[in-house]
Amino acid sequence: MSVSRYRLTGREFAGDAPDLSGLLAAAHEKKVRPRCLCTAAEPEMYVARFGDDLLLKRMPGTGHLHDPSCPTFDPPPELSGLGQLNGKAIVSDHEGATVLKLDFPLSMRSGRAVTPTDSKVAAATSATATPNKLGLLGMLHYLWDTAELTKWRPSWAGKRGWWLVYRELTAVAERTSSKAGPLSSILLVPPQFHPDRKEALARDRDRFLHHLQPAKGKPVPLGLLVAEIKSQEPSQYGRRLRFKHLPDMAFFMDDDLCRRFDKLTTTKARMVEAIDGAHLMAIATFSMRGNYAEIREIAVMPVTADWIPFDDEREITLVKALADRNFVKCLRYNLRADAPVASVLLTDTTPPTALYVPPHHLAPEAEADLREIAAEGAYPAWIWSVGEFEMPELPMIDRG
Structure with a gap:
């Protein structure tokens, strides 16, 4: 290259x-x-x-x-859910700083969120978010996209570890803010855990979380967690979630949130368990209660062993087939699961090729709409139709 x-x-x-x-x-x-x-x-x-x-x-x-061969290239916003949000929920200046407008609260009064929401659990199928505000799962998509964790080249195989995910996500937070202030002041992405650094890591985390402790007479600030779910276990009033690289910090969900969480995430969690090396990433708002945290809202995103997001079995089949190709994974942000957006943009063809993998439950009329939109797009389209069990042959690499 x-x-x-x-x-x-x-x-x-x-x-x-x-x-x-x-x-x-x-x-x-x-x-x-x-x-x-x-x-x-x-x-x-x-x-x-x-x-x-x-x-x-x-x-x-x-x-x-940028040219598709350039490391800084990104797909046109209209190929993903980003096009709906640019300039509205996501506003960037000419110095590289970005302000996000959020549809979920980052503070509470009297144990209740300042801004009401329809559900404590966010999901890709949620219809509560608008183009003017970024939903919780959309926020995770923004962080992943901006950190360029959606990009893939074969030479990166085996070289993506949590240390890189941590570095890139925290770098995004440094130049991103919301109405509540800098994202870096509330975003907890756990650094790589090492037993011999356990005490030092705990001190650093406690120092970071100190300003999130509730103060009498003031709104309770909420933190934002991005981490991999490791396990879940019953607790007296609900459930305890354990996260990778946070073995010594407790996060709890109440019974009501557990029921909502299970309804919206069980399928994704089982899919991750069935795929070798896959991870279940979570984004959650939380309040501090002394030395433990209470989750207020949560969303999840399955990713491959190389941290590439996917929505369902058809998308993971495509991503696995592209292990030796250059591509960018397109994300839905606020859009519904049946929205007509590309799954992947292949960048090793000339011009790039937009790959569409509609979910298996997509209605025929919705697939017809997708084909029409794909045909009018900036790049040639490849579509794995809902009615096809076998994945069609992929476009050839341009070796010119």
């Missing part, structure tokens, strides 16, 4: 230039934007600081302006 090239204040340089760190440091200090030379449009980039590192990032909303 060729190395990306950029232009900064009249100078062209490669992504592996020996003095890259110096160039990025100067650009960050002067707040000037490099341009990516992958297409004639030369889309702007920006320099982001993550700890001691400086990285080149695409400007929000410009991923589709």
Whole structure:
């Protein structure tokens, strides 16, 4: 794969230039934007600081302006649920910062959420969210998408661990905020757990969660958790959830939330258990009660062993078949499970190919609508029809 090239204040340089760190440091200090030379449009980039590192990032909303072979390429928003939300629930500025408008509360009064919701449990089939606000599952999709965990190249096989998921999600939080404030102040993504660092990790977590403790006479702030569900066990008043990399922190759900949770997530949980290496990711709002947390709202998302999201058995079959291909997984955000969006965009064909895998329960008239929309899309379409048991032959790789 060729190395990306950029232009900064009249100078062209490669992504592996020996003095890259110096160039990025100067650009960050002067707040000037490099341009990516992958297409004639030369889309702007920006320099982001993550700890001691400086990285080149695409400007929000410009991923589709890059060449499909460029590492910063993203599908056009209309191929996923993102197109419904851009500029409404998701608003980005020219410095790479993003403000999210949410349809779930991040604080409570007297034990009740400030903003009422129809259900404590969010699901892909929920119809409560609107294009003007981002639902809880849509929030997880935004984090995953922006962290580029939806992208795949064969050379990444075996190289994606939780440390990378943690790093990328927390980096997104650093440049994202909501009406309640910076996302980084409430988002708990557990770092990789090591027994020999157990006490240090617990101290860091307690320090982070301290401001979420309730104060008399003030609204109770809610935290936001993104973690992998490890197990569930009965508790006196409901259930305790255990999360990977959080062995020493307790999260509880009451009986009512348990019933809703089981109704909406049991199928996904069993599907993950049946697939080797798959993970069941959760996003949840929670309140602190001393040294334990109470979950207030929760949604789940199945992902493969390589952290690629999928909705059902047909999508996991497709994703497995694409293990040796370059692609981007498209996500639904607020949209219903039967919405006519692409499942995957293949980026190793010229032009890219949009792959559609409608759910097996999709009605014939809805599939007809999907075919019509796919035919009018920006890229050629490949469709695995509901009526076909065997997956059709995939488009060939363009090796030109």
